[in-house]
Amino acid sequence: GIQVEQSPPDLILQEGANSTLRCNFSDSVNNLQWFHQNPWGQLINLFYIPSGTKQNGRLSATTVATERYSLLYISSSQTTDSGVYFCAVGTYKYIFGTGTRLKVLA
C-alpha cells in the first residue's frame, strides 16, 4: 500500500515565525489533502491539492505529483495554528501520514 511520511514530527515556533511541513508519498495518487487537527480534536480542511499550488491567507501548499511530495507553508504563525497537521493521500481511499505536531508559543 501507499506509504506516507511527514516531517518534521514535532515543531515549536515563536509567534510570527514561518515554517514548512513536508509530506512524501510512495505512489502516484489522485487525491491529496492537508488537514489541521485542533486541540479539541476537530479535523479542519486546509487544502485539497493533488497537484499545483494554492494559497489561503497565511497558508499555502504546493504538490509536485511527479516527485511525490507536498509542502505546506505557514507564515506569520499564530498560537491558534497549534495542533497536528496531517497529510492524507490516495486514489480512492485516503491514507494519513503520522502528522506534524506544531506548537506556537506567544
Add this chain to the structure above:
Amino acid sequence: DSGVTQTPKHLITATGQRVTLRCSPRSGDLSVYWYQQSLDQGLQFLIQYYNGEERAKGNILERFSAQQFPDLHSELNLSSLELGDSALYFCASSLGLGRLVPGTGELFFGEGSRLTVL
C-alpha cells in the same frame, strides 16, 4: 461546519458491550469513510462505502462491521468491546472517488464520536 453529522459525540460503555456509531454524509456525497484515531495516534482507515457498496477495507477488526444505507447514511457497529477500542471514530464523506472526475474525492470530516470503554 463540514456538513457531516456524527452521533453520538461521546459514548462511555463497558468491556464486552456493543455500540453503534452513526454518520450522515454531506448532502449529495455518495462516499463514506470511517477512521479510528487512538490516543495521540494518527488516523487509521477502517472502511469505505460508495453509494451503498463496500469499496475498500483497511485495518478493520472482525468485531467491527459497517454498512451504508439507501439514504446514504452509514453506521459502524463495534461489538465485544475491549479497552483498546477506546478511540475517536471519525466519519468522512466525499462526492465521489476522485478518480474519473477530478476533485470529487475531497474529504470532509465530521466531529467524531469519542468512545470510552471501561
